[in-house]
Amino acid sequence: MDQMLLMLPGPTNVSNRVLQAISKNVVNHRSAIFGKILTETSQLMSKVFKTNNKSYLLTGSGTAAMEASIANILNPNDKILNVVSGKFGERLRDITNAFGGKSVELNVEWGNIVKPESIKETLENDEDIKAVTVVHNETSTGVANPIKEIGDVMKNYDALYVVDTVSSLGGDYVDVDGYGIDICFAGSQKCLAAPPGMAAITVSDDGWKVIDKVDSNTYYLNLKKYRDSSAGTPPETPYTPSVTLVYGLCEALKIIDEEGLDARIKKHKIAAKACREAVKALDLTLFPKEEVSSSTVTAINMPDGVSDSELRGTIRNEYKVELAGGQDHLKGNIFRIGHMGNITYKELAITFSALEMTLKRLNFDIDWGAGVAEVNREFI
Amino acid sequence: MDQMLLMLPGPTNVSNRVLQAISKNVVNHRSAIFGKILTETSQLMSKVFKTNNKSYLLTGSGTAAMEASIANILNPNDKILNVVSGKFGERLRDITNAFGGKSVELNVEWGNIVKPESIKETLENDEDIKAVTVVHNETSTGVANPIKEIGDVMKNYDALYVVDTVSSLGGDYVDVDGYGIDICFAGSQKCLAAPPGMAAITVSDDGWKVIDKVDSNTYYLNLKKYRDSSAGTPPETPYTPSVTLVYGLCEALKIIDEEGLDARIKKHKIAAKACREAVKALDLTLFPKEEVSSSTVTAINMPDGVSDSELRGTIRNEYKVELAGGQDHLKGNIFRIGHMGNITYKELAITFSALEMTLKRLNFDIDWGAGVAEVNREFI
Numbered sequence: 001m002d003q004m005l006l007m008l009p010g011p012t013n014v015s016n017r018v019l020q021a022i023s024k025n026v027v028n029h030r031s032a033i034f035g036k037i038l039t040e041t042s043q044l045m046s047k048v049f050k051t052n053n054k055s056y057l058l059t060g061s062g063t064a065a066m067e068a069s070i071a072n073i074l075n076p077n078d079k080i081l082n083v084v085s086g087k088f089g090e091r092l093r094d095i096t097n098a099f100g101g102k103s104v105e106l107n108v109e110w111g112n113i114v115k116p117e118s119i120k121e122t123l124e125n126d127e128d129i130k131a132v133t134v135v136h137n138e139t140s141t142g143v144a145n146p147i148k149e150i151g152d153v154m155k156n157y158d159a160l161y162v163v164d165t166v167s168s169l170g171g172d173y174v175d176v177d178g179y180g181i182d183i184c185f186a187g188s189q190k191c192l193a194a195p196p197g198m199a200a201i202t203v204s205d206d207g208w209k210v211i212d213k214v215d216s217n218t219y220y221l222n223l224k225k226y227r228d229s230s231a232g233t234p235p236e237t238p239y240t241p242s243v244t245l246v247y248g249l250c251e252a253l254k255i256i257d258e259e260g261l262d263a264r265i266k267k268h269k270i271a272a273k274a275c276r277e278a279v280k281a282l283d284l285t286l287f288p289k290e291e292v293s294s295s296t297v298t299a300i301n302m303p304d305g306v307s308d309s310e311l312r313g314t315i316r317n318e319y320k321v322e323l324a325g326g327q328d329h330l331k332g333n334i335f336r337i338g339h340m341g342n343i344t345y346k347e348l349a350i351t352f353s354a355l356e357m358t359l360k361r362l363n364f365d366i367d368w369g370a371g372v373a374e375v376n377r378e379f380i
Numbered sequence: 381m382d383q384m385l386l387m388l389p390g391p392t393n394v395s396n397r398v399l400q401a402i403s404k405n406v407v408n409h410r411s412a413i414f415g416k417i418l419t420e421t422s423q424l425m426s427k428v429f430k431t432n433n434k435s436y437l438l439t440g441s442g443t444a445a446m447e448a449s450i451a452n453i454l455n456p457n458d459k460i461l462n463v464v465s466g467k468f469g470e471r472l473r474d475i476t477n478a479f480g481g482k483s484v485e486l487n488v489e490w491g492n493i494v495k496p497e498s499i500k501e502t503l504e505n506d507e508d509i510k511a512v513t514v515v516h517n518e519t520s521t522g523v524a525n526p527i528k529e530i531g532d533v534m535k536n537y538d539a540l541y542v543v544d545t546v547s548s549l550g551g552d553y554v555d556v557d558g559y560g561i562d563i564c565f566a567g568s569q570k571c572l573a574a575p576p577g578m579a580a581i582t583v584s585d586d587g588w589k590v591i592d593k594v595d596s597n598t599y600y601l602n603l604k605k606y607r608d609s610s611a612g613t614p615p616e617t618p619y620t621p622s623v624t625l626v627y628g629l630c631e632a633l634k635i636i637d638e639e640g641l642d643a644r645i646k647k648h649k650i651a652a653k654a655c656r657e658a659v660k661a662l663d664l665t666l667f668p669k670e671e672v673s674s675s676t677v678t679a680i681n682m683p684d685g686v687s688d689s690e691l692r693g694t695i696r697n698e699y700k701v702e703l704a705g706g707q708d709h710l711k712g713n714i715f716r717i718g719h720m721g722n723i724t725y726k727e728l729a730i731t732f733s734a735l736e737m738t739l740k741r742l743n744f745d746i747d748w749g750a751g752v753a754e755v756n757r758e759f760i
Contacts (some may be wrong), residue, residue, distance in 0.1 A: 001726040003396065016383065126732040319725070345699070346381040349733035350726045353752055357725075369753025373735055376748055380737040 005321045007351050009167055009297040012341030014248075016096030021251035022244040029243055035234025041246055042230065044253035045200045048169060048192070048261060049184055051176035055202040056226040057186045057249070059241045062166035064188035064221060065199035067095050069133070069183045071218035072211045076100040078130045081122055081159070085115045085145065086138030086165060098134075099217060104129060110141045110330065111288045111299075123157045129211070130158035131182075140327045142336060143288045144172060146164035151179030155332045160207055164198075166190060169342045170256055171296040173270040182207040182229050183315035188245065191296055192270065193341030194252035199244045211349035242298055255342075268295045270347060271339040273328050274378035278352045278371040282359060287334045296340035299326075303332065306362050308332045314361055319354035345379035348372075385701045387731050388676040389519035389547055391569035391576045392721030394628070398574055401631035402624040409623055415614025417630055418621075422610065424633035425580045428549060428572070428641060429564055431556035435582040435699045436606040437629070439621045442546035442567035444601060445579035447475050449542050451598035452591045453585030455481035456480040458510045461502055461539070461644040463494045465525065465706050466518030468544060476513075484509060490521045490710065491604070491668045491679075495527045503537045503729040510590070511540035511562075517548035520707045522679030522716060523583040523668045524552060540587055546570060550636055551648040551676040551720045568625065571676055573650065573721030577625045635722075649677045651728060658732045658751040661745075662739060667714045676720035677704075681713065683708060686742050688712045694741055699734035725759035 006013050038057065045055035057180035058064050058167055070080065070092065078101050082093040096103040108114045114134065119354045123129055132154065136147045147163050154161040160182040165174050169184075171191030171327050182204040189196035203211065203223060216222050225238040256264055275298045276286060286301035302308060308325050312335055315321050326338040339353060352371035359366050384413040386393050387573050391715060407414050418437065425435035438444050450460065450472065458481050462473040465488035476483040486502055489493045494514065503509055511711065516527050528544050534541040540562040545554050549564075551571030556564045562584040569576035583591065583603060603619040636644055655678045667679035682688060688705050690716055695701050717731060732751035739746050 001393065001724050002724050005726070013381065212533075244690075326422055342382050342384050345733055345737075346385070346730045349729045349752065353725055353729035353756050353759075357758050360756075360760055367753075368756055369747075369749030369751075370748075372729065372752040372756075373749025376733050376736050376740075376752075 001318065003317070005350055007321055007337050007339070007346060007347065008324045009190070009336060009338035009340065010187065012193050012338065013347070014193060014195055015255065015342050017255060018248045018251045020247040022195065024247050026243045027369045029240055030234070030236055032234045034243065035236060037246060037250055038230070038237065039235050041250040041253060044250065046285045048253065048256060049176045049202050050174065050178060050339055051184070051202050051204045053176070053204055054230065055200050056223065056230060057237065057241060057246060058201060058221065059197070059237070059239070060199055060200050061196060062185070063091065065166070065185035065187070065201045066092055068201055068221040069185055069217070070095045070101065071099045071221060072216050072223045073131055073183070073207070073214055074101045074159060075214055077102055079104055079126065079128045081106060081119070081132040083108065083119065083132070083134045083145070085114055085141065085143065086110055086135065086136060087140035088135045088166070088269065090137065092133040092164065097271040104317050111143060111363045113145050113292045114150070116146060116153045119150055121150065123159060129159050131162050132361065133162045133164065135164040136174065137165070137172060137294050137296055139167045139294070139297050139336070140330070141288055142294045142297050144294045147174070148179050149182070151181065155180050160210060167296055167340065170261070170264060171198070173265060176194040176202060188249050188252070188271040189341045192249065192252050192256065195245060196250040197242050203347055214234060218320050257311060265295070268340065268343065270378050271343045272296070272298060274345070274375045275337055275339050275377060276346055277374035278348070281374045282366050297336055297338045299336045301363065302335060308335065310362060311335060311358060312340060315354050315358040318361070319357060321351055323354050345375055348375045383694070383700065385727060385730055387701055387727065388704045389570070389716060389718035390567065390720065391702060392573050392718065393589055393727070394573060395635065395722050396576055397635060398628045398631045400750065401643070402575065402628040404621045404624070404627050409620055410616055411528065411656060414623065414750050415616060417626060418610070418617065419602060419615050421591045421626055421630040421633060422632065423639060426582060428633065428636060429556045429582050431564070431582050433556070433582050433584055434610065435580050435608060436603065437617065437626060438579040438581060438619070438701070439577070439619070439620060440579055441576060442565070442579050443471065445546070445565035445567070446472055446544060447598070448581055448601040449565055450475045451479045451601060452484045452596050452603045453511055453563070453594055454479050455594055455696065457482055459484055459506065459508045461486060461499070461509045461512040462511070463488065463499065463514045463525070465494055465521065465523065466490055466515065467520035468515040468518060469545070470629065472513040472515065472544065476646060478678055488682055493523055493525050493672045494530070496526060496533045499530055500533045503539060506625065508541045511542050513542045513544065515544040516554065517545070517674050519674070519677050520673045520710065521668055522677050523672050524548065527554070527561070528559050535560050539548045539564065540590060547676055547720065550641070550644060553645060556582060568629050568632070570753070571720045572629065572632050572636065574629040575625060577622050578629050578736045612624065624629045642655070645675070647723065650758050651723045652676070652678060654725070654728055654755045655717055655719050657754035658728070659760060661750040661754045662735065662746050677718045679714050679716045682715060688715065690742060691715060691738060694736040695734050698741070699737060701731055701734040725755055726757045
């Protein structure tokens with residue numbers, strides 16, 4: 001274990017089974033055998049999304065899926081309500097503007113959730129809003145937005161419901177059909193625990209009705225092309241996919257299927273609770289309120305008198321644990337522990353051992369073992 | 381990390397670098413290219429043994445090397461003094477007898493070390509003793525015999541000094557030339573942290589003088605054949621070696637070389653101390669006295685009221701940590717934690733988290749975090 005332990009909000013630690021899968025021989029991506037793998041992966045994705053709709057695999061990062069979710073539904077000057085409660089909310093806003101849309105911003109202070117009533121209010125006041133984008137799990141702030149409750153609101157409006165579950169799918173409750181989500185997408189390298197480089201997206205019938213009326217100004221991420229190619233014999237992607245990463249994602253999804261999605265989500269909830277309790281036991285404070293905090297990443301206020309590079313540098317260089325810093329205006333003010341994917345007590349026992357040693361080195365007066373004690377309490 | 385963590389006295393956890401090395405293409409074992417790898421591996425082995433003598437690679441487990449160390453020096457009825465302070469001392473005795481030798485047993489109560497004076501006394505009283513065998517690190521009892529001090533005694537006698545460092549080489553101080561050891565051997569899967577299946581042996585000039593006068597009744601492990609083959613162009617082994625495991629051992633030895641042998645041994649000493657302190661903090665007791673305890677494995681008395689299968693079964697099945705049980709008459713009475721090879725605070729943080737949860741489940745009244753606290757204290 002004398003190697004770096006990734007405790008980031010993605011990429012996460014990849015299991016040996018997945019590493020072995022991506023080492024398999026590359027096959028022709030236009031062959032029947034690859035078509036079978038593609039279909040299986042797509043079906044397993046839909047199972048995790050909890051949707052009867054088809055899922056499509058994009059060769060790109062989560063941001064490619066973000067772009068696909070906007071660019072395919074947007075005619076010039078269409079209005080999109082972008083909930084902005086962190087960095088990834090901002091990114092969906094920026095994509096909306098980049099593709100000629102008109103972003104209606106619903107700003108939420110970083111560290112808070114969006115209130116479903118605020119979305120309702122905005123929709124009531126503006127009938128032209130074509131879609132609402134919500135980031136489920138804001139890794140930048142460690143907060144999970146209430147996508148189920150927002151779904152209840154959305155059911156009364158025609159606007160499409162677009163949800164970014166890049167860093168929550170497989171680690172928190174997502175029910176695409178149950179919540180009435182029209183477009184949903186996820187990244188391979190987060191809770192799904194495959195290597196980075198792939199994204200998946202699924203679209204409802206209502207979503208397709210909108211997409212079919214749009215003359216997309218995107219080519220690589222044109223979802224109509226994905227739909228057409230996947231309906232061929234054999235099923236294909238429109239452009240060359242990352243064949244070995246499809247193997248990896250397929251294997252990662254099989255692992256989730258064997259584990260059971262509910263069991264996996266519960267495991268993430270336990271890990272998140274353990275992480276928060278351990279943080280408090282070390283006299284550190286959480287950035288967001290506990291009741292809105294994420295199941296997959298915990299944001300922690302940087303303790304007084306220590307810099308980001310001292311804290312994260314020490315834990316990285318001395319103890320080989322990689323934590324995430326804050327982004328944008330939170331840079332230096334918070335640090336973040338990702339606990340997603342194949343998370344067990346083992347990663348958290350290491351992380352809090354490392355954090356205890358780091359804090360002691362930085363002259364903080366903490367009780368030895370106090371952090372790990374909380375991890376063990378939650379995981380017993 | 382949702383896989384078994386091996387905390388055994390071997391096999392130990394193999395690093396990715398070594399796993400990648402053993403995945404390389406098999407080459408002709410009679411080729412110049414393999415001869416180069418063999419030579420490099422042998423030289424790195426001699427560096428770890430701290431000897432100017434050549435080291436030979438045997439395709440077999442540590443027991444093959446044990447057999448080679450005896451069978452090559454033994455004519456019928458030759459007397460060998462076998463120090464028996466645990467299971468592996470017994471094994472050297474049994475091999476001595478199996479090859480027609482006369483074993484003179486020097487029995488030491490399990491859990492204790494042999495006193496160098498006892499060896500001196502026995503040698504004084506019996507001039508016919510041809511060799512003395514000592515197991516440096518008795519994994520069965522968690523005890524390290526004083527091979528340096530025994531070496532000081534041996535310098536005054538003609539008898540060969542045969543030392544089993546199967547589970548100590550790379551994890552405790554071994555100095556073949558400095559201690560005057562004539563025959564020394566080690567296994568690949570212990571402190572060297574390569575996969576199991578290989579052993580290495582080195583022989584002094586005095587050792588060869590004896591071997592050359594013996595008409596070995598062994599074929600596969602006949603060291604004269606190894607010496608001859610290794611002196612050829614290209615250097616070879618007499619019989620087909622496990623080519624991929626040689627790659628692995630070579631890579632593992634490079635890792636040790638980069639790390640520095642002294643640093644690696646110190647790391648083992650810290651790990652052993654951390655393990656003992658953590659054991660005591662959980663109100664468990666050590667089997668051997670602390671001052672004679674091993675740097676690579678800790679033997680712990682089974683706490684009252686719990687069976688081996690309850691304790692080791694729970695930690696294995698619930699927490700995916702594999703500990704070792706007791707052997708022979710210690711079966712059920714002790715359990716053992718191996719901390720050898722690529723050991724860091726990470727493995728011990730996991731092990732003691734797991735042990736704490738296991739003991740709590742078995743209704744022991746321990747303080748949460750008490751074990752890991754000691755690990756962190758030692759490793760900071």
